[in-house]
């Protein structure tokens with residue numbers, strides 16, 4: 001059946017896309033036009049964060065196995081059907097009273113609404129145990145909506161219209177009865193239309209399965225699709241992650257589970273494949289032949305403030321490295337995929353992850369921030385947080401050297417560094433190239449040849465940029481060399497605000513685009529790399545090296561890099577483009 005599906009997909013997709021395109025007014029959409037070849041999404045999508053299409057999508061009937069919650073058995077958009085030809089989407093934020101919902105999810109939904117990216121008939125539901133009226137939810141949401149879009153025209157109007165689409169239902173997370181009440185409320189909004197439902201589990205991970213159970217049994221859409229976005233952490237190690245996956249799969253199919261890693265929704269992370277595969281100049285250099293090392297750097301200039309309770313159970317390796325940085329690494333290092341299809345992309349990422357060496361203790365350095373006085377202000381240490389045990393040895397900083405044992409990357413160190421309460425906030429990928437062979441300009445560089453190598457920097461945040469450090473001649477009669485940047489600074493190049501990662505990911509989930517979500521085998525491969533190390537760190541109670549709040553982190557990180565003949569590229573990186 002799978003083969004038949006694939007055959008049908010490949011043979012009819014091109015024709016359908018072409019035919020289908022003709023039905024849309026393509027002038028509505030300014031930039032990218034995308035044809036999805038996914039089984040459930042054969043119709044072409046004008047998904048460039050432009051106006052939501054008001055025309056119908058072509059219904060493609062596919063046979064799907066009957067699971068308790070059925071993934072869309074028919075095309076996922078509006079259908080010409082006996083419900084009047086239109087569909088609805090309801091986005092239920094489970095854990096609506098929480099930090100992430102307020103900070104990211106509701107604002108992202110509003111931004112999508114503002115941009116015309118939500119379907120005509122959509123409803124947003126908040127669900128949590130806290131008692132709240134619709135009005136109270138709206139007031140809570142409205143407080144967070146001003147930040148990104150308040151300068152724009154008609155913003156007040158749009159906020160009001162958006163809030164009128166937001167509702168709240170209070171309930172327990174393990175009560176089927178409460179979810180039945182939610183179902184009833186959703187149905188009232190959906191009417192006779194084809195109803196699609198997206199659940200965002202913005203709750204602590206120990207209740208994911210209970211919510212999946214109740215939602216699956218009581219609030220699945222009977223006609224349209226039902227999808228569930230699951231927030232990290234996806235377990236603490238290989239075993240707990242596998243258990244979580246098993247638990248979720250008792251109630252949901254893999255196709256319904258959207259494991260979110262919001263770093264995959266960041267503009268420059270998404271651009272990485274474009275940079276590599278649409279520019280002839282980069283791909284030939286993308287291997288051990290020309291690249292000396294790759295650095296993935298995450299630093300925050302604030303501590304765990306407010307999230308110490310969660311963080312202490314996880315630590316920086318699980319919080320940032322095993323997911324965000326590893327995902328970036330996989331995208332960076334993968335082989336060219338067959339297509340941009342979710343499964344093709346994710347197949348390549350899995351291959352890279354499975355070619356990597358599991359980490360050992362000697363490959364890492366761990367640190368923890370301590371309090372520090374600066375300018376008369378005391379910055380608290382990690383264990384000063386009331387929600388953190390005084391004797392905690394949970395790392396708030398880690399540096400690691402990883403290796404990919406495949407033909408492309410054999411012997412090349414991929415260095416990761418992630419830390420909280422450091423001197424700056426930045427996430428970047430640094431690619432250091434090998435020295436130019438021969439000695440033509442050696443004298444002009446002086447002793448420090450390292451300084452003269454090319455470096456490509458992809459700055460994910462803040463001040464998104466891609467720049468390439470090159471050597472050039474200082475103008476004049478002499479022959480003095482200089483280092484300069486070929487610089488693509490996004491704020492100079494594009495006047496458009498960069499959408500938040502959650503906007504992109506929410507829209508993808510609504511559209512059924514799974515490319516930027518984590519598949520279960522990817523997750524297994526990722527945990528296999530880190531689990532032995534995490535166990536060792538915990539069993540041996542490895543004490544983290546203390547570093548002052550606001551510093552550059554433990555010196556051990558420099559020794560680790562030096563051991564692999566690497567110098568961190570962010571050393572002395574105070575100015576924007578160093």
Ligand SMILES: NC(=O)C1=CN([C@@H]2O[C@H](COP(=O)(O)OP(=O)(O)OC[C@H]3O[C@@H](n4cnc5c(N)ncnc54)[C@H](OP(=O)(O)O)[C@@H]3O)[C@@H](O)[C@H]2O)C=CC1
Nearest residue numbers: 095097098099100101128129130202203204205231232233
């Ligand atoms: N906050 C962030 O920046 C990020 C969060 N995440 C992940 O997103 C998810 C949500 O995060 P966040 O919003 O910070 O979480 P919160 O701790 O704010 O929890 C969300 C909601 O869940 C309910 N809740 C909290 N604790 C419990 C509990 N022990 N048992 C049952 N219900 C509980 C509360 O709602 P009520 O009491 O009303 O039911 C709360 O408002 C988590 O999985 C987190 O790891 C991921 C990345 C970043």
Ligand SMILES: O=C1O[C@H](COP(=O)(O)O)[C@@H](O)[C@H](O)[C@H]1O
Nearest residue numbers: 232262300319320324427461501
């Ligand atoms: O997932 C997480 O990410 C945030 C950093 O996200 P960003 O988009 O603001 O860079 C981090 O602070 C948090 O600890 C972690 O759980």
